[in-house]
Amino acid sequence: MMDAKLKQESPPDPARKNAMGLLARATLDELNAAWEALADKPDVHPVRGPETGLVMVRGRIGGGGDPFNLGEATVSRATIRLSTGEIGHGQLLGTDRQRARLAAIFDALAQRDGNSAEVEALLGRVADRLAQEERRKAEETAATRVDFFTMVRGDD
Amino acid sequence: MYVAVKGGETAIANAHRLLADRRRGDRNLPSITIDQVVEQLGLAVDRVMAEASLYDRALAALAVRQARGDMIEAIFILRAYRTTLPRFGYSEPVDTANMKVERRVSATYKDLPGGQLLGPTFDYTHRLLDPSLIADEAVEEPAVKEPGEHVMRVSDILDGEGLIEGDGQMPEGHVMGDLTREPMEFPMARDLRLQALARGDEGFLLALAYSTQRGYGRTHPFVGEVRIGEVEVELDLPELGFAVSLGTIRVTECQMVNQFMGSAKQPPQFTRGYGLVFGQSERKAMSMSLVDRALRTDEFNEDIVAPAQDQEFVISHADNVQATGFVEHLKLPHYVDFQAELDLVRRMRRDYDAANSGETAKEQREAAE
Numbered sequence: 368m369m370d371a372k373l374k375q376e377s378p379p380d381p382a383r384k385n386a387m388g389l390l391a392r393a394t395l396d397e398l399n400a401a402w403e404a405l406a407d408k409p410d411v412h413p414v415r416g417p418e419t420g421l422v423m424v425r426g427r428i429g430g431g432g433d434p435f436n437l438g439e440a441t442v443s444r445a446t447i448r449l450s451t452g453e454i455g456h457g458q459l460l461g462t463d464r465q466r467a468r469l470a471a472i473f474d475a476l477a478q479r480d481g482n483s484a485e486v487e488a489l490l491g492r493v494a495d496r497l498a499q500e501e502r503r504k505a506e507e508t509a510a511t512r513v514d515f516f517t518m519v520r521g522d523d
Numbered sequence: 524m525y526v527a528v529k530g531g532e533t534a535i536a537n538a539h540r541l542l543a544d545r546r547r548g549d550r551n552l553p554s555i556t557i558d559q560v561v562e563q564l565g566l567a568v569d570r571v572m573a574e575a576s577l578y579d580r581a582l583a584a585l586a587v588r589q590a591r592g593d594m595i596e597a598i599f600i601l602r603a604y605r606t607t608l609p610r611f612g613y614s615e616p617v618d619t620a621n622m623k624v625e626r627r628v629s630a631t632y633k634d635l636p637g638g639q640l641l642g643p644t645f646d647y648t649h650r651l652l653d654p655s656l657i658a659d660e661a662v663e664e665p666a667v668k669e670p671g672e673h674v675m676r677v678s679d680i681l682d683g684e685g686l687i688e689g690d691g692q693m694p695e696g697h698v699m700g701d702l703t704r705e706p707m708e709f710p711m712a713r714d715l716r717l718q719a720l721a722r723g724d725e726g727f728l729l730a731l732a733y734s735t736q737r738g739y740g741r742t743h744p745f746v747g748e749v750r751i752g753e754v755e756v757e758l759d760l761p762e763l764g765f766a767v768s769l770g771t772i773r774v775t776e777c778q779m780v781n782q783f784m785g786s787a788k789q790p791p792q793f794t795r796g797y798g799l800v801f802g803q804s805e806r807k808a809m810s811m812s813l814v815d816r817a818l819r820t821d822e823f824n825e826d827i828v829a830p831a832q833d834q835e836f837v838i839s840h841a842d843n844v845q846a847t848g849f850v851e852h853l854k855l856p857h858y859v860d861f862q863a864e865l866d867l868v869r870r871m872r873r874d875y876d877a878a879n880s881g882e883t884a885k886e887q888r889e890a891a892e
Contacts, residue, residue, distance in 0.1 A: 421605060421609070425615070428717065429690030434714070436700075437718070438578060439610075439703075441582065456762060459769055
């Protein structure tokens with residue numbers, strides 16, 4: 368496995384990108400439970416935040432054209448450093464700075480050997496929940512699909 | 524002369540205390556929670572987020588509650604709050620083609636990939652008051668069915684034949700504008716107009732959209748599609764060199780398809796108006812798309828003959844926070860201004876009376892002679 372520093376300088380890292388996306392959607396309960404379950408809790412040093420600010424959300428003209436500014440969203444973010452050196456970033460929609468800090472911790476842990484099973488377990492739980500919620504919504508929407516049928520008119 | 528400028532403090536403090544009391548209402552009733560507002564008055568929350576131009580359900584619900592349900596007051600409060608926060612950056616543009624669709628209807632194609640998905644709509648209800656809500660009867664779980672294929676964008680279907688204009692490109696070298704960073708200037712480019720319309724007052728845009736249908740700047744519209752659902756918000760992290768997801772937001776998108784007869788330079792084809800709004804609000808998204816199309820007069824060499832086509836008129840008056848500020852400021856003390864005006868009118872009246880009584884005396888003299 369690459370060391371944390373090298374990994375950060377590398378171009379798009381699909382595994383980390385995916386993990387950060389899941390951490391952004393983890394609930395406070397999920398994050399807290401995973402933290403409590405950690406056998407070996409690391410020392411965490413704040414680097415930046417946690418803090419709340421705004422991100423200007425952009426859309427595209429016509430859906431796929433040039434970008435325009437749609438409006439802002441609240442975002443909370445945190446950057447932390449583990450005593451073992453790994454840097455973690457957490458960033459998510461909303462004003463929950465506690466979640467952002469925990470997300471940063473798990474982002475850092477994901478880069479450290481030794482904790483990967485616990486981090487994977489958390490990511491797996493979040494991914495399963497999201498997939499279930501998404502599936503449920505898609506099914507509910509599908510039930511409202513119109514099944515057209517054509518009426519036969521005129522003489523038999 | 525000395526003018527009284529003090530003395531309001533106690534009255535103001537007590538007025539706000541009274542406001543807090545009236546907001547709380549009957550203490551024998553349970554206080555409404557933020558979660559309840561988010562869950563049960565979700566479309567009010569969505570409207571506040573859209574027009575405050577700030578996506579945050581919990582804060583918008585707090586604003587609704589604080590404003591006693593006065594939407595524009597809630598929008599004002601949330602808009603004011605956003606000025607206290609730092610800007611972290613700009614997101615990647617949201618990808619509405621990959622929306623997790625909760626509703627999608629098209630008025631132009633009956634059978635289209637993905638189908639007509641009605642979702643949680645008020646359409647086809649009879650708009651009869653429902654007494655079962657008073658009794659708070661149990662509500663059925665939604666029906667479920669196996670999901671179908673990917674919900675294809677209608678504009679992509681027509682695009683295959685070249686009969687519809689593309690998604691919308693700005694002129695080459697155009698730098699995307701941001702209304703929250705630069706003062707308004709006219710003529711205004713389409714990207715800035717869309718930003719202004721996205722946070723514009725729903726009622727104002729609805730009225731303008733309606734006016735185009737009634738003949739004041741007709742655009743021959745069809746709803747290509749309206750879709751509602753969640754899209755991912757991604758932010759580029761310079762520290763990492765790639766964009767990461769911050770979570771999802773719900774948006775409503777409307778693709779309006781409009782007739783266009785063509786010009787010397789352009790062949791006859793369908794043109795488009797675009798609407799994109801925070802939350803679930805198809806009335807707003809549809810109105811926005813109609814007004815967007817009406818405002819594109821310069822692109823199609825159309826004469827500006829109606830209010831909805833006049834971008835300075837539309838954009839300057841679409842923001843309800845600005846509008847309410849200027850209209851409502853009239854009730855604040857204008858004692859000195861008014862004293863000055865009163866003095867002026869009294870003087871003019873004296874002159875008028877003097878001139879008039881002179882006239883009358885002259886007339887009487889003439890009549891007597």
